[in-house]
Amino acid sequence: MELESKEHPLPAQALPAGFVWGAVKAGIKASGNLDLAVAFAPKGAVGAAMFTKNQVVAAPVIVGRRHLQATGGRVSAVLVNAGNANCATGDVGIAACTATCVAAAEQLGCIFDEVFPSSTGIIGVPFPSGKVIAALPEATAALGTTSAHAEFFARAIMTTDTKMKVARAVIDVGGTEVRLFGTAKGAGMIHPQLGPPHATMLVYLFTDVIADAAQLQALLAPAAEKSFNSISIDGDTSTNDTVLLLASGASGIALDAQVGEAFVSALQLVCDSLAHQIVDDGEGVSHVVKLHITGARTAAEAKTVAKAIAHSPLCKTAWSSADPNWGRLMAAAGYSGVEFDPALVTIAIGGLPVFAAGMRSPYFDEAATHEVMLQREYTIHLDLGLGTEESTFLTCDLTAEYVRINADYSS
Template identity: 60%
Template sequence: MNDSSLLSPDALPSGFRFAAVKAGIKPSGKPDFAVAVADQPASAAAMFTSNRVVAAPIIIGRRHLERSAGHVRVVAVNAGNANCATGHAGLEACQQICAAAAEIFHCEPHEVFPSSTGIIGVPLPAEKPIAVLPQIAASLSATPEHFLQFARAIMTTDTKPKVAHASLNVDGKTVRIAGVCKGAGMIHPQLVPHATMLVYLFTDAAIQPSDLNTLLQQSVEVSFNRISIDGDTSTNDTVLLLASGASGAQIDHANASFAAALAEVCTSLARQIVDDGEGVTHVVELQIEGAANDCDALIIAKAIAHSPLVKTAWAGSDPNWGRLMAAAGYSGAEIDPERISIWFGEQQICESGGRVTGFDEAAAHSYLKQREFTVRMHLGVGNGQCRFWTTDLTAEYVHINADYST
């Protein structure tokens, strides 16, 4: 489920409390500092951007997870400033915030996990979030409204909060998973174990950090690593999964039911990010089939998803399928052009590398006018496949990002 208006009290995992306030970082004056607190040290697993330019909170977050042996008490997220390309001062600001949060919430600084999102290259005024920490502490709660406050406070160019949740039964105990994320632009996560998209996942299952890492990597691979809005990989991308253990249900990495539920939540959040993309008027599910292998299928999906010519054709609902062929051809994946077939929804457009007999351009144009549609390509060279979600590229996207820093 992903409709925040339907979030009920029993949807949230036990063992966590949430709050968000205005720290004065966003020029808009909207809430911009969010905190999640685990009642007890929670098992943690995280994945970060593969961009070699990384923000200060990623450097500090990695250190803290290593020092705490994969345990977190506090998640502290500021929006409006990425704290990236800020040098030693950025690291110092991040450490100051973690130390102040640790004092307020009675834990060690390395049990605080920091995150930032916003403009790159601007010093983070650490004194602002530090000043509102007492207000955060006084307003913490485990209610759905506080969870949604957290979701809203981490937004930048997002137009709406993004949440998802699932539950399952494990040995007679109810286990809950809930996630929140932000992201609308600079979205092409390439997350690695050790993306601007921020994702926070919470569960009340009891899971060891090593098992949590395995489960997170599996879920991310089929969700957040399968989306792209503009092809840019952020310096701040982060996915964090915390397990409080408050349900008493013991789970390891081999639990298929939990893995499926976690993947469901992650996929919902990933698709919400795409749907809320900057200037987006079309959301596209690419179904690549018949590739030499799954890796080649993904390579072709990304080539199509990142092609300005393809994306602008989608913006105009133009059934220019030749651009799909061209993108597959230069992707570097193994192809045989004479074996390629393409469908827009149920309508076949291309067969054996050429336009189908009786191609109905008007019908194809009409189909592509829908906000959401499917493009399926069968390569005919193997069994490789993947699903990938992407968007069109509009003038509104250009306007948003041309004026972003001013």
């Protein structure tokens, strides 16, 4: 099995069969960049999705859920716009979203509820469905199977992202390839809390394996839990977060017991890569921090501690200046809601001990730890001393650049 990300893309033949991709400029983004992306499965595909758990959800999340339920998971097209979230736009926004799905279906020659919509951008602004509909003929003409076509799709869904995020994997099954391609967007408003079919993170995963919707849903949930549900940039959960996994079946290889283990590994690798790329491209990020919480009674408690640290403004600002302030780590763990004895806790930053036995470690070297924290990426390891369960959570620092970007986002 091979995995490649944006730094070293695989050749065009590594893309999954049964899909075409493309993007155009519909005039939604103020920048004038690509802002309408389309993926199409001419012979249809089967899909599974996970959506935000935010109680306030965008129109495309509502419509996307309805469409998956109505078709039993059958999806022929994905329609994504950037520059407008179509959220908090009322029934008018839902009607506008539906109208774009109907128009896309007419243009592509499929059933309207086999069109899966997504939107990302500013909340509360009327959705320009007319611009989307007007651009659909050009978008359809722009569809193709090459890496360039897939990358246009990946670029069009970006908002404050500074680079596209893609990952690909190939599994060899008796000389026949099963392929996975994933693309994501997200740089701010990133703390996904994804559940089953219930700035923004959007993830689209394409494969040519033969599978049904139930199989895909069963595989997507654990893959997302270990990746997208284990990252945070700023602690804000978007109204539009969506992860969609589509299978065209064009490889002719069924997702059975023989293929299953390798496919699960490939899916996890692609999801992990995309999750890391999202955090690494976070708004104003200068340090990517992996929180490894061990010694917990349950994995859920370990993740709770990790989230408390990841969302602490004091911890995040300390990371921005490479300040080895372990007291902030302990304080955040202490208010996380997980009960533990501080005397049992140990903390290491970049492998260097900083806290043990309820106080500063006798081996704490502030200068050396500061040097480690100057690196782009490092790990903070906190052991609770309670059990054998653990959690790995990816987060980042909080910088003045993040404030600058988001202070002006609506203007």
